[in-house]
Amino acid sequence: MRWSVYFLAVLLAVAFDSSLGAVLEVSGAQPRLLPCVVVFALLAAPRGLAVRAAMLAGLVADLLSPAVRADGTQLVVIGPWVLGFALGSLAVVPLRSLLYRRNAIAGGFATLVFCMLAAVAFVMVWVLRILLTRDDSPAWWPGSGAGEVWIQTKSAMASAVLALPALWLLEKSRVAWGFSSAKKLVPGAARETA
Amino acid sequence: MNVTRILQFLSARLSGRRLDWLLACVALILGLLPARALAPWTSDVSRVVAVPIVPMMHMGMAVRDRVRPARDVFDPRAPEVVSLEMAAERFRSLYEQARLRSEALEREAAELKGVRSRLGPNSAELSTATVVGIDPTRRDGTVRINAGARNGIRADAAVIARGDVLVGIVSADIGELFAQVIPVSRRSVSVRLYPDDPADANRNPADYPGTVLKPVEGGRWVGDIASNADLREGQIARIDDPRFGAAALGMRVGRVRRVIMNDQVPLARKVEVEPLVDLASERTVVVAVEPQRAPQ
Numbered sequence: 363m364r365w366s367v368y369f370l371a372v373l374l375a376v377a378f379d380s381s382l383g384a385v386l387e388v389s390g391a392q393p394r395l396l397p398c399v400v401v402f403a404l405l406a407a408p409r410g411l412a413v414r415a416a417m418l419a420g421l422v423a424d425l426l427s428p429a430v431r432a433d434g435t436q437l438v439v440i441g442p443w444v445l446g447f448a449l450g451s452l453a454v455v456p457l458r459s460l461l462y463r464r465n466a467i468a469g470g471f472a473t474l475v476f477c478m479l480a481a482v483a484f485v486m487v488w489v490l491r492i493l494l495t496r497d498d499s500p501a502w503w504p505g506s507g508a509g510e511v512w513i514q515t516k517s518a519m520a521s522a523v524l525a526l527p528a529l530w531l532l533e534k535s536r537v538a539w540g541f542s543s544a545k546k547l548v549p550g551a552a553r554e555t556a
Numbered sequence: 557m558n559v560t561r562i563l564q565f566l567s568a569r570l571s572g573r574r575l576d577w578l579l580a581c582v583a584l585i586l587g588l589l590p591a592r593a594l595a596p597w598t599s600d601v602s603r604v605v606a607v608p609i610v611p612m613m614h615m616g617m618a619v620r621d622r623v624r625p626a627r628d629v630f631d632p633r634a635p636e637v638v639s640l641e642m643a644a645e646r647f648r649s650l651y652e653q654a655r656l657r658s659e660a661l662e663r664e665a666a667e668l669k670g671v672r673s674r675l676g677p678n679s680a681e682l683s684t685a686t687v688v689g690i691d692p693t694r695r696d697g698t699v700r701i702n703a704g705a706r707n708g709i710r711a712d713a714a715v716i717a718r719g720d721v722l723v724g725i726v727s728a729d730i731g732e733l734f735a736q737v738i739p740v741s742r743r744s745v746s747v748r749l750y751p752d753d754p755a756d757a758n759r760n761p762a763d764y765p766g767t768v769l770k771p772v773e774g775g776r777w778v779g780d781i782a783s784n785a786d787l788r789e790g791q792i793a794r795i796d797d798p799r800f801g802a803a804a805l806g807m808r809v810g811r812v813r814r815v816i817m818n819d820q821v822p823l824a825r826k827v828e829v830e831p832l833v834d835l836a837s838e839r840t841v842v843v844a845v846e847p848q849r850a851p852q
Contacts, residue, residue, distance in 0.1 A: 376609060376692050377609045377689075379692035379693075380613045380616070380691070381614075381616025382616035382617075383616075384620055384624075384690065384695075385623050385624045390695070392695060394692070396692070413576045413579075413580075417576075417580070423693060425598070425601060425605045425606075426692055426693075427693040427694065428599070428602065428729070430697065430738050430739075431591070434725065434742075434744075435595075435728060436698055436728070436729060436736060436738060437594060437595055437598070437599075438594065439587060440601075441583045442587055444580075445583050448576075487588075490588065491588050494588055495591070502694075503742075504770070504771040505772075505774075
């Protein structure tokens with residue numbers, strides 16, 4: 363996988379989510395392109411790189427979404443989305459063997475799973491942070507954690523729908539990503555029998 | 557040489573799953589660090605990462621405004637638009653009248669300028685800015701504008717939209733060419749509730765009920781009022797909070813959406829106020845930078 367292409371795609375996706383993405387909002391559910399790009403990479407990238415790639419995208423998401431605190435200041439917390447995306451990737455990578463990777467509907471399902479787990483981890487890290495530091499307002503302040511999970515669930519469903527055309531388009535650019543198609547042959551019982 | 561060896565050792569050891577775990581642990585530790593340990597550097601890193609993204613966001617926002625303009629912009633039959641058009645005609649006449657008066661006032665202004673230069677500047681400096689990006693992960697998050705330190709923008713400056721609606725406050729995270737704005741709906745604000753009808757606006761401001769609005773879920777505020785003052789839906793909340801500076805004082809900020817009664821304590825009522833303008837939907841805003849106070 364070409365990291366430069368991946369990083370560029372992540373930046374473009376974040377820029378889309380920060381601006382044009384608002385056009386696609388339907389009754390509070392705003393789809394996000396960033397998870398679609400990450401899931402596309404997860405479904406095709408080597409397993410060893412998958413979690414790192416997802417964490418890189420999570421880092422960009424964390425850096426560009428500062429939390430507004432109760433005292434009116436803002437704080438960039440690195441970690442919640444990094445770990446959220448890492449958990450999402452750990453769920454999507456095993457799914458690769460069950461899904462037909464180049465099918466957009468399969469990609470949409472993987473995006474839904476990815477977003478849901480990422481959101482759960484995001485909320486958990488923030489809850490843990492509040493419990494340990496005791497001086498911070500969460501990213502969803504003044505809302506509640508449950509409300510945030512609901513918002514993220516709606517966003518996950520919308521992202522899954524957006525993934526259908528997005529993954530189809532990304533599939534067209536597969537050559538540029540430099541995914542290796544060669545399979546590593548390992549010795550095993552069946553091979554030895556043959 | 558030792559450093560090279562250590563690096564070689566680490567690169568040999570830290571690969572594959574171990575590296576993933578290490579990165580996850582680092583992320584967890586960073587995520588759990590207290591604010592005082594994060595604030596000095598994470599905003600700077602965020603600003604550096606935002607540099608290549610902001611131009612793309614700006615283009616995206618321009619496209620967004622064309623694809624999905626704000627709903628209330630193009631409704632020529634709306635009563636408020638009709639009344640605005642009538643007001644515009646009236647103000648055209650007043651404008652001509654004012655032009656004649658301006659000649660006389662200019663002479664007076666020259667005299668006042670002399671006094672002001674002695675007293676020092678005490679009025680806010682206004683600069684316009686375009687909204688170039690919103691929070692990628694949440695609708696009610698911070699908003700990025702294309703004016704920064706080079707334009708004289710400072711932290712805590714009031715951000716105004718549509719003439720006199722306070723929509724946000726500039727955060728401390730100010731870059732050279734862009735700045736982050738915290739929506740006013742995420743801040744506690746002290747306001748007075750004015751009637752929607754300006755006919756009785758000549759009353760003493762102290763007669764209007766005041767309250768401190770606290771932000772709640774859904775981008776609205778809730779405030780307690782313990783008096784028998786007249787409370788109605790549609791009343792306009794105006795800033796009565798010196799923290800936002802003299803420029804923001806008296807500006808509109810929201811509209812009373814609901815008055816919640818308490819049967820057991822008739823005088824203790826709650827008002828639910830919704831913002832008049834959604835900062836993320838705005839295209840351009842005005843930033844009022846007040847002159848810096850001299851150090852005491």
